[in-house]
Amino acid sequence: MKKLSLLLASVLLVSSLTVACSANNSQGSEKQSGKTESSSKNESASVLVGIKGPLLSLDPANYRDRLTESVLRNVFDGLVTADEKGVIRPAIAESWENTSPTEWVFKLRKDVKFHDGTALKAEDVKFTFDRILKENGIDGKTSPRKGLLEGVKEVQVVNDYTVKFVLSSPWPILITMLPLQQIIPKAYAEKVGDKGLAEKPIGAGPFKLVKAKLDERIEMVRFDDYYGGAPKIKNLAFDVIPEASSRVGALKTGEVQRIHDLSASLAKTLISDPAVDVKTVEGTRVYMLEMNVQKPPFDNIKVRQAMNHAINMDIIIDKILYNYATRLAGPMLSNAFALDTSLKPYEYNPAKAKELLAEAGYPKGFQVVIDSDANNKEVAEAVAAQLRDSGVEASTRVWDPGVLKPMLLKGERQMFMGDWGNSTLDPFDFLNPKFITKDRGNYSMYSNPRVDELLKQGSQEIDNEKRKAIYKEAQQIIYKDAPWVFGFSKKEVEAGVKALQGWNPTPDGSLYMSKVSVGK
Template identity: 45%
Template sequence: DDYLAENAMGTGPFEFVRWDKGTQVIMKRFDDYYGGSPDIPPVGSAQVETLIFKVIPELSSRIAALQAGEVDIITEVSADLMGQIEGDPNLEIVTCNGTRSYMLGMNCVTGEFADKRVRQAMNYAIDMDQIVAALYSGLGEAIPTILSPNAIGYADLDPYGYDPDKAKELLAQAGYSNGLSVVIDAQDSLKNIAEACAQMLREIGIDASTQVWEWSVLKPELLANKRQMWVTSWGNGSMDPQGIFVPKLGTGERGNYTGYSNTTLNLLFALSKITLDSDERLTCFIEGQKIVYDECPMVWGYVTKEIYGKSTRVQGWNPSPDGKLNMHDVFLSG
């Protein structure tokens, strides 16, 4: 692995020149590149001669470098700092749907959330559209289950939507007409989401609070079914349900901390792995989403936009939902 890291091999439009660890990776145009698929023009060598990927961990430093013309594209811009880029006539913001789904897991094994009606109530009690608007400047989209709208096999279901009266009705049916007590766990990076959700639950009479954890401490607690509710997320760069749906909701799978288990869903997952019929495979995932939509092992959340800043001189480039920086067609104008 160490050898391959320092002796890169590939067949793309650029070739490796140098890696300055922690600082930058330098590549140059590979003039003998075959040109790429004729179905995806332009075909031929890359447009730019030299490509440099700089490592700039701090967002404020990335923005400063972009403003100074030291870099032409920056990644992972936060919504609250977009204005610094939008206010510069030489820069612009570009976005695309991200590959990470955000949601709240619930303990489906013991306690209040073992009752499907309580889990459904949580989905009605938390306004995901408002969270996207308040925390992400509207740069996101509520989702009806765990998959991004860009994912393969996405089921076109309506998100639960905010309906506090329906939430109260379901809680009453489950025997919690006087409310219940809930602690929402989160890592520090997700605590603002937990706090927003807790406030919404308090508005329907639930005694909701939050607790911040280190993941190394929280994970064994979740695996032992000792917690109630927690904010979580899962990235899925492939956009295939196998990369998120199965590990998060399959029985005993590596990312299933809710303890949720459904025999029919497991059979659909098993069939999706062996069928050679692509339509049948998609049907497995669509039917599976209908199951979890009803049973709500999670409070279904949202996907956010990935936000990039770039110079207006950059042409021939748009961000990709899979997070890859495809630079074959890029050139600088002026």
């Protein structure tokens, strides 16, 4: 904490010596004599945000990590963006048209500049996407984000401010996936190479990167020529503070002004603090227990259904999550596209669970280890206690995610208490990786040929009503097969000091800071 205080003090000192720059460009330049005390304060203000972990990369095409994306969204912009309700809005692209089932045309704004002052044009867009789509296109490796562009065949330059996306087959969710891809300058990237770009990236977002140590601090400064209007604050930094209680402590002492990823219990302790605002929004991450369906005892459908009856998710949501969560009947979020609302949560019924276990050949239960990371430890322990009441000898083990993931992908674990994001709210971005046979997030080892067929159909069907029918059938099969103990979605809970204004948590956890100001 002392280190953070000294760093903050140094930033504020430098900021106070900096000549004030113009305020929000979208509102026009104010005359010096017309500035208020508040606007003058904001022009040199510094804001620090406490984040839970390190960034994986500064290269916007070389990671698959929500936290990294949440921070880098302040440096880079995409063709389109999603607002706080998930609605797609123009960004670098001012308009677009789906000219045929396999072609989309985007018109670019003509006032967008990169942080080095160069104009953003169609060649930059094409270069950005070519780099992601090309096998081994980034320092000899394939972009981890290529899977987010599954339906894209190529990007073509029509003219300086028009690009065309050509799809390999109809892919109705292209526009939904594009906020996840951030545009970089071709000339700069070619000059410095992949390693140079990752060390000193240049984007077209509201803040310019100053310097970064991925596991400690990422420092930025306002980009006055941002096409969306210059941010109101001058300096922005993200400090890595892994322990949630330490982030709360840093907020209370004023060492940081905003923190994210609050647990329900910590949120309760802050609500009564008059110096702090606690804000929530419905999240886009599903929490569940995945069972390895390829190994006993979870290769038996009755055992998997018994697990759903043996666990009281409502009690967990009430007593552990303090109702900062929403119960899910099946695999999908409660506000996702094509949700099958006819599905109802499995009834908590320990007697039914024991009956099913006996029918499956486990009248005396069995032993199981529930694996989790630190963030899901408390829920995993509550689940284990409930399972013991149903005759299942359950214990828990907490892992580092980097160690556990390879074992999950190899099918080496029994039961996993985990989570998976679905920021687009589209089934393609969630059901496909979690349930298609041997896909990248299928930790339950689930394999059903009909589900594979349906999910592939759904990713290509352009008629929304037909897509809904396809995905509803898939949900019904998954619900009955029960490869998971279906769980819940958490609210995104964040906190900030009262003086920090213009911020709100977003469903996908993005830490947007371009509209933030500092009041009294």
